[in-house]
Amino acid sequence: MPTYTAQALVLHRRSLGEHDRILTLFTKEHGKISAVAKGSQRTTSRLVGATEPFTHVRLLLATARSLDIITQCEIVNAYPALRTDIERLSRAAYICDLLDAFSHPHDASSSEAVFELTCAALFLLTQPSAWLDSIIYAYDIRLLEILGYAPALEYCAHCGEPLQEPPFGFSPAAGGALCARCRHTSLDVFPLPADTLIALQTLRTAPPEALLHYLPPKTVVSSIERALRSFIRFRAERPLHTVEFLDSLRIARN
Numbered sequence: 001m002p003t004y005t006a007q008a009l010v011l012h013r014r015s016l017g018e019h020d021r022i023l024t025l026f027t028k029e030h031g032k033i034s035a036v037a038k039g040s041q042r043t044t045s046r047l048v049g050a051t052e053p054f055t056h057v058r059l060l061l062a063t064a065r066s067l068d069i070i071t072q073c074e075i076v077n078a079y080p081a082l083r084t085d086i087e088r089l090s091r092a093a094y095i096c097d098l099l100d101a102f103s104h105p106h107d108a109s110s111s112e113a114v115f116e117l118t119c120a121a122l123f124l125l126t127q128p129s130a131w132l133d134s135i136i137y138a139y140d141i142r143l144l145e146i147l148g149y150a151p152a153l154e155y156c157a158h159c160g161e162p163l164q165e166p167p168f169g170f171s172p173a174a175g176g177a178l179c180a181r182c183r184h185t186s187l188d189v190f191p192l193p194a195d196t197l198i199a200l201q202t203l204r205t206a207p208p209e210a211l212l213h214y215l216p217p218k219t220v221v222s223s224i225e226r227a228l229r230s231f232i233r234f235r236a237e238r239p240l241h242t243v244e245f246l247d248s249l250r251i252a253r254n
Contacts (some may be wrong), residue, residue, distance in 0.1 A: 001062040003071065006030060008116060010055045011096045015041060021051050022067065024100060025059075026060055028115040032103040035068045049077055054092045054122055069217065077119075081126040088125050090249055093130050094242040095121055096137060101236045102147055113146050120208060127212055133221065134214045138203040140228045144235070145204070151176030151231050153200050158182035168192040170227045172234035188230075196223040 008025040011032070018024050021040045026032050040047040050057050051071040060072035082092045098116060121139040124130055144150040155162055157175035159182050169183030170176065170192040177197060183189055199216045205223070206214060216224065232240065 001064060001069075003060055003062050004030075006033075006059050006061060007076070007115070008033075008057050008059055009096070009099075009122075010051060010053050010057065012053055013051050013073055015039075023051055023070070026099055026103060026111070026115060026118065026154040027059075028112050029108065030106060031114075032100070032105050033068065033174065034105070034184075035059075035070050036064075037070045037073075038099065044180060047073055052078065052094050054079060056119060058123075076163040077122075079122050079126055082122065083149050087132060087249065089238065090242065091125055091136050092122055094240070094246060095125075095135060097242040098140065098143065098232070101238055101240055102143065104122045110146050114143065117142055117146065124208055124212060130212045131215045134203065134216075135209050137200075137224055137228060140232065141200065141204045144232075149235050150204075151200075151227070153177055153204060156182050158185050164195060166194040166250065168194065168197055170230075172231045176231070188234075190226070190230075192227060193220070193223055196220050196227065196249050199224055200227065 006027040006029050007104050008027040011026055011211050013021045016036060019039050019041050021037045023035055023037055024032065025035060025177060037047045037051050039045045040051045047070065055057055055075060056075040056077040057069055061068045062071050064137040082088045094116060124135045125132060140152060140200055145169055152175050156177065156179035157171065158178055161179055163179055165179050167183065169178040169189040171178055171186035171189040173188050174186040178189060178194055202214065
């Protein structure tokens with residue numbers, strides 16, 4: 001069987017019979033693929049650690065008729081700091097869920113940029129002083145931008161004019177932020193405070209080291225979340241199951 005190599009992030013896994021697993025992987029070279037990890041449910045398998053979600057691995061795969069088969073595997077980064085803290089773990093799981101929802105099998109058109117962005121976000125989540133939600137919000141915006149789905153944040157989604165003078169609106173159906181003149185043109189529009197728009201613009205462009213300590217006020221955070229969640233819900237092809245888990249953690253924390 002022909003073989004090929006890939007760097008990959010494990011998005012999720014499911015059992016295949018008693019001993020094997022099917023992995024959903026996002027690869028740097030080929031985009032999203034599925035592959036079989038034979039024997040990986042056995043505790044003695046050398047593939048056990050490599051099948052954990054959000055593990056960065058280097059693979060040798062054999063091309064098969066239906067699902068390709070992992071023949072060799074090296075763990076590049078298991079991100080252990082994410083696995084001992086439920087807050088970090090839940091956000092890493094969300095990243096994988098979002099990427100899985102918005103990526104299409106074997107679409108390599110932007111796979112390298114998406115792969116690097118995702119690895120960078122997972123690394124930032126491991127940093128001890130990080131404000132985790134800023135990392136997630138920035139990942140939301142930047143992933144959507146790479147994939148061509150980004151909400152309009154600098155120019156009105158309806159008329160294309162620069163967003164300069166409030167009041168602003170936000171409409172998932174229209175494609176993002178709306179200027180004062182256009183904010184009544186869409187049925188799903190809701191108010192977007194000026195400080196929230198500024199925060200969204202910052203999350204889109206801030207360097208990684210700035211994101212670690214970027215903490216908007218609580219009122220702005222709730223407005224950021226409303227805008228991004230509504231936009232992602234409108235654009236995604238399926239519900240994001242990890243959102244409910246994040247909400248339950250937030251309720252328990254408060």
